Amino acid sequence: MPDSVQTIFKEFVKKHAMIFTDRNALTSHFAPDTIPHRDKQINMLASILAPSLKGGRPSNVFEYGMTGTGKTLVTKYVGQELEKMSNQGTTPVKILYINCKMKKIADTEYRLVAELARMLGQDVPMTGLPTEQVYQIFFNILDSKEWIVIIILDEVDALVAKMGDDFLYNFTRINQDLKKAKVCIIGITNDLNFIDVLDPRVKSSLSEEEILFPPYNATELQDILKQRVKLGFHKGVLSEEVIPKCSALAAQEHGDARRALDLLRVAGEIAERRNDEKVTEKHVDIALEKIDYDRIVESVKALPKQTKVVLWAIINLIEKGEDDIQTGDVFAVYEEKCKECRLHPLTQRRISDLLAELDMIGIINAKIISLGRYGRTRQIKLDLSSKTKQKIKNILESTLVI
DNA sequence: AGTCCACAGGAAGGGCAGGCGA
DNA sequence: TCGCCTGCCCTTCCTGTGGACT
Numbered sequence: 001m002p003d004s005v006q007t008i009f010k011e012f013v014k015k016h017a018m019i020f021t022d023r024n025a026l027t028s029h030f031a032p033d034t035i036p037h038r039d040k041q042i043n044m045l046a047s048i049l050a051p052s053l054k055g056g057r058p059s060n061v062f063e064y065g066m067t068g069t070g071k072t073l074v075t076k077y078v079g080q081e082l083e084k085m086s087n088q089g090t091t092p093v094k095i096l097y098i099n100c101k102m103k104k105i106a107d108t109e110y111r112l113v114a115e116l117a118r119m120l121g122q123d124v125p126m127t128g129l130p131t132e133q134v135y136q137i138f139f140n141i142l143d144s145k146e147w148i149v150i151i152i153l154d155e156v157d158a159l160v161a162k163m164g165d166d167f168l169y170n171f172t173r174i175n176q177d178l179k180k181a182k183v184c185i186i187g188i189t190n191d192l193n194f195i196d197v198l199d200p201r202v203k204s205s206l207s208e209e210e211i212l213f214p215p216y217n218a219t220e221l222q223d224i225l226k227q228r229v230k231l232g233f234h235k236g237v238l239s240e241e242v243i244p245k246c247s248a249l250a251a252q253e254h255g256d257a258r259r260a261l262d263l264l265r266v267a268g269e270i271a272e273r274r275n276d277e278k279v280t281e282k283h284v285d286i287a288l289e290k291i292d293y294d295r296i297v298e299s300v301k302a303l304p305k306q307t308k309v310v311l312w313a314i315i316n317l318i319e320k321g322e323d324d325i326q327t328g329d330v331f332a333v334y335e336e337k338c339k340e341c342r343l344h345p346l347t348q349r350r351i352s353d354l355l356a357e358l359d360m361i362g363i364i365n366a367k368i369i370s371l372g373r374y375g376r377t378r379q380i381k382l383d384l385s386s387k388t389k390q391k392i393k394n395i396l397e398s399t400l401v402i
Numbered sequence: 403a404g405t406c407c408a409c410a411g412g413a414a415g416g417g418c419a420g421g422c423g424a
Numbered sequence: 425t426c427g428c429c430t431g432c433c434c435t436t437c438c439t440g441t442g443g444a445c446t
């Protein structure tokens with residue numbers, strides 16, 4: 001290895017030691033020993049699940065709250081404690097945690113059931129079997145012994161939006177077919193209105209118990225950050241105003257603890273890279289910009305080719321000075337570009353879906369408006385700084401060779 | 403009040419790839 | 425190898441929508 005590279009690594013290790021003691025403690029997936037300001041939810045969930053220790057089936061639970069309000073953390077924490085406790089008792093308790101948004105793992109009914117079966121130690125092929133058969137494999141392994149299985153379906157709304165609530169109906173009725181095992185379902189969602197769109201039968205069985213996770217306020221976020229700062233940063237490297245600033249910024253955005261932690265960690269990383277001895281308010285400002293910028297650039301890079309052409313068409317229209325961009329305009333420019341790139345153009349129906357997807361991931365802002373006799377359409381805007389717009393255009397042009 | 407426009411978006415189904423079991 | 429199954433991307437067909445225009 002050349003000396004210069006070694007020097008970079010040595011410098012990094014030296015610098016890293018100046019700011020962070022444990023960067024991992026500043027990530028949202030880190031599980032601390034205590035969870036501040038969630039006592040009520042922890043106690044409630046623990047008392048709902050407690051009957052499992054005596055062999056009883058706990059009620060199904062439905063948890064809802066905005067992102068970064070501690071739902072997953074609390075559920076995993078209580079689950080782990082329960083599993084530990086059950087090891088000392090007679091009835092074993094098994095916790096199966098699954099995030100329904102995980103691409104290629106649990107984003108379809110087949111994959112979800114297959115993954116659950118795998119968690120119980122039964123291998124299931126990635127595709128190829130009828131869904132009914134996968135359910136059967138899962139039932140067989142599930143009912144192979146007397147135990148309580150608690151299935152945590154995180155971001156369950158994503159799966160329901162994709163394929164309806166039939167699978168949830170199957171899951172909530174699962175106990176009727178089991179002889180030895182007992183199953184409890186915990187559904188977690190960020191969508192506060194999710195429960196209302198469910199079939200009444202699913203709704204009543206899934207939400208036997210409901211737990212609400214309210215957003216953290218700025219003071220509560222400060223407590224959370226202080227706890228993590230003790231674990232993750234060296235003493236005295238944070239300026240006084242950093243924690244209040246990160247908390248206030250995250251509190252503005254529905255009290256998202258995840259965002260507060262990201263801001264704090266990235267601010268620390270920026271200070272580290274600049275060889276600054278202290279993390280200051282200035283670093284938080286840069287972190288705020290960087291997080292948003294990175295999120296958009298990464299999303300754009302991951303887009304399929306056709307969606308990239310659609311986005312290119314939108315940026316092109318904006319650069320021409322069009323401020324009232326509609327689906328039809330985008331489609332016309334898109335078709336032209338497809339001809340130029342010798343790319344097979346998709347139908348307008350499909351482009352409509354792609355625009356909806358771009359809106360959903362937050363790259364564009366599309367609002368459905370009615371122009372009276374001039375029809376109903378999407379009004380498309382791009383809320384990006386000119387610097388970000390240019391960077392995105394460069395990425396699109398380099399990957400599309402336009 | 404009725405008509406019309408330019409779509410939005412749901413439903414159904416085709417074609418393809420990947421994978422399984424016989 | 426073949427038939428079958430699923431997921432995914434896409435098209436086609438269709439109905440619905442809401443406000444300007446007549």
